[in-house]
Amino acid sequence: MNVGIKDVARVAAVSPATVSRVLAGRPVDPDMRDRVMAAVHETGYRPNLAARRLRSRHTNTIGLIVADIRNPFFTAVSRTVEAIAYDRGLRVIFCNTDEDAAKEAMYLQLMQEERVTGVILAPTREGADRIAHVESDFPIVLIDRAAPNASCDSVVIDNAAMAAKLVVHLHRLGHRRIAGLFGTDTVTGRERCDGYRRAMEECGIPGQVVPVPHEREQAQRVIAALLEDASRRPSALVVSNSVMLQSVLRVADALELEIPRDLALTSFDNEPWMEFVGGGLSVIEQPVEEIGRTAVTMLMDRLDHADCVTRRVVLAGRFIARGSGGRGVEA
Amino acid sequence: MNVGIKDVARVAAVSPATVSRVLAGRPVDPDMRDRVMAAVHETGYRPNLAARRLRSRHTNTIGLIVADIRNPFFTAVSRTVEAIAYDRGLRVIFCNTDEDAAKEAMYLQLMQEERVTGVILAPTREGADRIAHVESDFPIVLIDRAAPNASCDSVVIDNAAMAAKLVVHLHRLGHRRIAGLFGTDTVTGRERCDGYRRAMEECGIPGQVVPVPHEREQAQRVIAALLEDASRRPSALVVSNSVMLQSVLRVADALELEIPRDLALTSFDNEPWMEFVGGGLSVIEQPVEEIGRTAVTMLMDRLDHADCVTRRVVLAGRFIARGSGGRGVEA
DNA sequence: AAAACCACAGAGAACGTTTTCCCTGCTAGG
DNA sequence: CCTAGCAGGGAAAACGTTCTCTGTGGTTTT
Numbered sequence: 001m002n003v004g005i006k007d008v009a010r011v012a013a014v015s016p017a018t019v020s021r022v023l024a025g026r027p028v029d030p031d032m033r034d035r036v037m038a039a040v041h042e043t044g045y046r047p048n049l050a051a052r053r054l055r056s057r058h059t060n061t062i063g064l065i066v067a068d069i070r071n072p073f074f075t076a077v078s079r080t081v082e083a084i085a086y087d088r089g090l091r092v093i094f095c096n097t098d099e100d101a102a103k104e105a106m107y108l109q110l111m112q113e114e115r116v117t118g119v120i121l122a123p124t125r126e127g128a129d130r131i132a133h134v135e136s137d138f139p140i141v142l143i144d145r146a147a148p149n150a151s152c153d154s155v156v157i158d159n160a161a162m163a164a165k166l167v168v169h170l171h172r173l174g175h176r177r178i179a180g181l182f183g184t185d186t187v188t189g190r191e192r193c194d195g196y197r198r199a200m201e202e203c204g205i206p207g208q209v210v211p212v213p214h215e216r217e218q219a220q221r222v223i224a225a226l227l228e229d230a231s232r233r234p235s236a237l238v239v240s241n242s243v244m245l246q247s248v249l250r251v252a253d254a255l256e257l258e259i260p261r262d263l264a265l266t267s268f269d270n271e272p273w274m275e276f277v278g279g280g281l282s283v284i285e286q287p288v289e290e291i292g293r294t295a296v297t298m299l300m301d302r303l304d305h306a307d308c309v310t311r312r313v314v315l316a317g318r319f320i321a322r323g324s325g326g327r328g329v330e331a
Numbered sequence: 332m333n334v335g336i337k338d339v340a341r342v343a344a345v346s347p348a349t350v351s352r353v354l355a356g357r358p359v360d361p362d363m364r365d366r367v368m369a370a371v372h373e374t375g376y377r378p379n380l381a382a383r384r385l386r387s388r389h390t391n392t393i394g395l396i397v398a399d400i401r402n403p404f405f406t407a408v409s410r411t412v413e414a415i416a417y418d419r420g421l422r423v424i425f426c427n428t429d430e431d432a433a434k435e436a437m438y439l440q441l442m443q444e445e446r447v448t449g450v451i452l453a454p455t456r457e458g459a460d461r462i463a464h465v466e467s468d469f470p471i472v473l474i475d476r477a478a479p480n481a482s483c484d485s486v487v488i489d490n491a492a493m494a495a496k497l498v499v500h501l502h503r504l505g506h507r508r509i510a511g512l513f514g515t516d517t518v519t520g521r522e523r524c525d526g527y528r529r530a531m532e533e534c535g536i537p538g539q540v541v542p543v544p545h546e547r548e549q550a551q552r553v554i555a556a557l558l559e560d561a562s563r564r565p566s567a568l569v570v571s572n573s574v575m576l577q578s579v580l581r582v583a584d585a586l587e588l589e590i591p592r593d594l595a596l597t598s599f600d601n602e603p604w605m606e607f608v609g610g611g612l613s614v615i616e617q618p619v620e621e622i623g624r625t626a627v628t629m630l631m632d633r634l635d636h637a638d639c640v641t642r643r644v645v646l647a648g649r650f651i652a653r654g655s656g657g658r659g660v661e662a
Numbered sequence: 663a664a665a666a667c668c669a670c671a672g673a674g675a676a677c678g679t680t681t682t683c684c685c686t687g688c689t690a691g692g
Numbered sequence: 693c694c695t696a697g698c699a700g701g702g703a704a705a706a707c708g709t710t711c712t713c714t715g716t717g718g719t720t721t722t
Contacts, residue, residue, distance in 0.1 A: 002468075004708055015672045020710060029670075046443045050384040051708035055677050059381065069410050072403075079400050082427055091441075094425035096413055110422075112377045137333075246603040253607060272577040273604040276584060335678055346702045351680060360700070382678035386707050 003043045012039035023047065053115070062299060063111040063119040065095040065104065067145075067186075068214075071243050073269050073286060074122065077143065080292030081120060088300070090117070099185060099214050101126035112137060118299040125185045139302040141295045145187045148312065153302055155294045155313040159188055160195030162284045162317040163238060166266040167199035169282055169321065170236045175264060179208040179226060179234035181244055192240050192268065208234060212244055219247045227255055227263070235264060242269035249277060260323055270320060280322030287315050334374045343370035354378065384446070393630060394442040394450040396426040396435065398476075398517075399545075402574050404600050404617060405453065408474065411623030412451060419631070421448070430516060430545050432457035443468060449630040456516045470633040472626045476518045479643070484633055486625045486644040490519055491526030493615045493648040494569060497597040498530035500613055500652065501567045506595060510539040510557060510565035512575055523571050523599065539565060543575055550578040558586055558594070567595035573602050580608065591654055601651060611653030618646050 005023075009016040012035040021028050022036040039045075053059045064081050066074040078094065085092045093114060097104040104127045111119050118139045123131060123146075131140065132151045139153070146154035163180070170178050180196040183189030193209055200207035210226055212219050227233055239245045245267045249259075257263050259278025267274070270285035294313055302308070336354075340347040343366040352359050353367040370376075384390045395412050397405040409425065416423045424445060428435040435458045442450050449470045454462060454477075462471065463482045470484070477485035494511070501509050511527040514520030524540055531538035541557055543550050558564055570576045576598045580590075588594050590609025598605070601616035625644055633639070 002708095005710095006708080016708090017672060017674095017710080018670090021671085024710085027670075032671085046440070048385070048446060048708050049444045050381050050390065050446065051677090052710075053381040053677095054379070054385050054679085055708075055710045057677070057710090069406060069413075070403075072401075075400060075406055079427060082400075082425075083429075092425070094413075094423070096410060098414075109377070113380045115379060115381065249607045250603065271604070272581065273602070273608065276580045276608045277604065278607075333678095336680095337678080347678090348680080348703080349701060352701085355680085358700075363701085379678050382707090383680075384707095385709085386678080386680045388680090388707070 002048075003045050004048070005045070008036065008039045008043055008045045011043055012036045057115075059091075059115050059117055060089060061091045061093060061114060061116045062296070063093045063095065063107070063114070063116045063121075065097060065107050065111075065119060065121045065123075067097050067099050067104075067122050067124055068243070069096040071241065071269075072271055073144070073241065073288060076288035077292045077295075080289045081296055084293055084296045088296070090296075097124060097127075099124055101130075105130070108136070118303065120295045120299060125187065128187055139299060139306075141299045141302070143291055143295050146312070147187050150312070151310060153298045153311045153313075155291055155298065155315065156188075157286055157291075157315045157317045159191035160198065162268065162319070163192040163195030164199035164202075165317075165319045166238045166282070166284065167196055167203065169319070170238070170264060170266060171203045171205070173236075173264065175236040176205050177208075177234040178205070178236045178238060179210055180238045180240075181210045181212050181223070181226075181248070182240045183214060183244070184211040185214055189240055192238075196238055212240070212247075216247055219244060220251050223248055223251045224255070227251055227257065233263070237263065237265050239265060239267040242267060242271050242274070245269075245274075245281075268317075270318075275322065278323060282319070282321045282323060284317040285320055286317050290315055333379075334376050335379070336376070339367065339370045339374055339376045342374055343367045388446075390422075390446050390448055391420060392422045392424060392445060392447045393627075394424045394426065394438070394445070394447045394452075396428060396438050396442075396450060396452045396454075398428050398430050398435075398453050398455055399574070400427040402572065403602055404475070404572065404619065407619035408623045408626075411620045412627055415624055415627045419627070421627075428455060428458075430455055432461075436461070439467070449634065451626045451630060456518065459518055470630060470637075472630045472633070474622055474626050477643070478518050481643070482641060484629045484642045486622055486629065486646065487519075488617055488622075488646050488648045490522035491529065493599065493650070494523040494526030495530035495533075496648075496650045497569045497613070497615065498527055498534065500650070501569070501595060501597060502534045502536070504567075504595065506567040507536050508539075508565040509536070509567045509569060510541055511569045511571075512541045512543050512554070512557075512579070513571045514545060514575070515542040516545055520571055523569075527569055543571070543578075547578055550575060551582050554579055554582045555586070558582055558588065564594070568597065570596060570598040573598060573600035573605075576600075576605075576612075599648075601649075606653065609654060613650070613652045613654060615648040616651055617648050621646055 005016050005019050009019045014032055018032060019036050022033050062085055064078060066078060068074060082092050095107040101124045104124055116138050120141050120143055122144045128145060128147060142150055142152050142154040146156050167178060180193060182193040197207050212222050239248055252259060252263055259265055265278060266282045268284045270283045274281040274283055336347050336350050340350045345363055349363060350367050353364050393416055395409060399405060413423050426438040432455045435455055447469055451472050451474055453475045459476060459478060473481055473483050473485035475487060477487050498509060511524060513524040528538050543553050570579055583590060583594055590596055596609060597613045599615045601614045605612040605614055
């Protein structure tokens with residue numbers, strides 16, 4: 001039998017209500033407070049969070065639903081969200097959908113049942129569409145993937161502008177055959193693709209967009225098809241994220257292409273190892289901590305201002321030039 | 332006001348108890364079952380998990396506490412644990428301690444308050460020591476880091492043997508000055524260090540153990556000190572994990588060392604990018620899915636057999652030879 | 663000095679379930 | 693035909709808190 005608030009109350013010779021007040025930090029006679037605290041330590045009392053949440057009707061819990069935890073971008077954001085949330089006394093329920101809309105729906109349902117305070121969500125494409133129609137009991141902040149007309153608050157980076165930056169970089173280096181590899185399933189992919197297309201147009205060179213599926217085997221097949229014919233091979237690539245980049249590297253390795261001589265690579269996301277392949281890759285670094293922090297802040301803010309208009313925070317990425325393009329950082 | 336089980340009961344014209352029974356899948360007249368299900372859909376009822384947990388006294392929740400989610404090894408294990416747990420109808424509370432024993436203690440306390448069913452834990456060194464003395468209300472399964480005499484169930488890999496494998500590999504390639512870089516704060520680091528030491532002895536060459544702190548800046552300073560003096564520089568390294576390896580690469584890059592010509596690298600963990608640096612790195616791949624799966628299984632098993640003796644599962648790693656050492660896999 | 667107020671403690675309801683207990687009606691066995 | 697047994701449904705307690713309401717003692721205000 002576990003020790004409850006009533007046991008503490010008996011030991012401290014006060015009422016359960018008083019124990020509750022002490023624990024909640026409400027004003028209580030110092031004498032009693034000491035007695036209660038002593039009793040808490042003596043009994044080894046630990047509050048039962050289920051009971052607390054049931055009665056108080058707030059769970060102090062946020063859900064964090066990401067599409068792919070193996071993607072270091074999401075790992076990094078998750079870490080930040082977790083750290084900040086716990087700082088603010090919020091618990092985090094962590095969910096990984098693996099880009100599966102059904103799993104995502106299941107998790108959103110679970111969030112309802114948990115009666116979470118709010119949710120931070122990187123939706124699948126279908127999920128993003130559905131969110132617009134469904135109304136949930138809790139506020140949602142979308143991260144990374146959010147259509148400009150989304151019906152929720154969102155925090156994203158300026159994907160189009162950043163993709164353009166990569167194109168311009170490659171163009172300056174003299175590349176004229178620049179292919180763009182983008183995910184088929186996400187808003188983010190489409191935005192980056194748009195930015196790529198427009199930049200290619202402005203540079204006056206024809207774009208070649210390659211839609212890449214999320215699943216690795218399939219992705220590698222698509223990429224192989226793009227690269228294996230030397231005569232039609234692009235000289236440079238804009239790649240949509242670090243996971244896709246790994247598929248590119250594997251295929252390039254199999255085809256014995258040397259980076260960047262046979263193929264110049266640029267990508268979104270900045271992982272430490274990118275410094276060390278192909279003489280250093282030029283990339284767009286996303287402000288992962290700031291994304292996480294902003295998301296939590298927006299969520300908290302939304303709780304206080306339930307019917308404030310929908311807000312969209314667009315953060316800038318950071319272009320990092322490496323390798324043949326010269327070292328350095330450029331905002 | 333949210334819809335509760337009573338509302339459903341009223342709509343279906345049955346008692347709340349019956350609704351509860353239907354939802355729990357207990358035997359109920361088919362007619363009533365249909366009425367209840369209809370009412371559930373009509374009202375949009377979602378069970379309140381807090382209430383359910385409070386009353387039923389089981390939370391169907393496991394805690395997963397890892398030391399560093401940025402370490403891809405833990406990311407991979409977490410993903411597996413999450414997937415398997417949800418398959419079995421268990422919720423996962425995910426916690427990241429950042430190698431901070433205080434945070435770890437705080438989280439373990441939280442697990443108590445959540446009344447979790449069990450915990451899977453990759454402890455800090457201090458945590459591992461403390462676990463031995465503390466008695467908790469729930470079973471704990473240690474992963475990755477567990478002293479052989481641990482008082483909990485544990486699932487680990489054969490660190491010493493795997494470290495030895497790396498040493499032997501390098502020795503066969505002709506290396507005689509092989510330094511070993513190991514974490515200072517974990518059982519795992521010490522085990523790998525022991526294996527390294529013994530293997531070096533057996534090869535008849537003097538070992539050079541370099542204790543590397545977890546924090547990146549400090550780690551890089553230590554590594555720089557090891558590598559900067561060309562005359563005393565080892566020709567090969569055994570590195571304890573992929574995070575540490577990144578520090579090594581950064582330092583090597585700054586010192587303009589070419590891998591593997593100036594410095595051969597081998598490491599624990601197998602990340603996709605390791606194929607592409609220094610012509611491919613030879614590594615020990617850990618069976619991450621199996622670790623996760625085994626941990627969950629052991630935890631569940633322990634619930635049924637509370638006073639079964641402590642079990643320790645030791646899994647084999649997989650040696651993957653790449654680069655100058657030749658391609659291929661060897662058990 | 664009386665009235666009004668304030669601060670704080672205790673009693674008991676309430677949160678939304680599951681579970682226990684009892685009651686009913688049906689079936690089977692003598 | 694009567695009774696024992698059984699299956700399933702309803703009433704109400706229980707889970708461990710917080711919250712509301714009331715009461716009391718002391719302080720301020722008029």
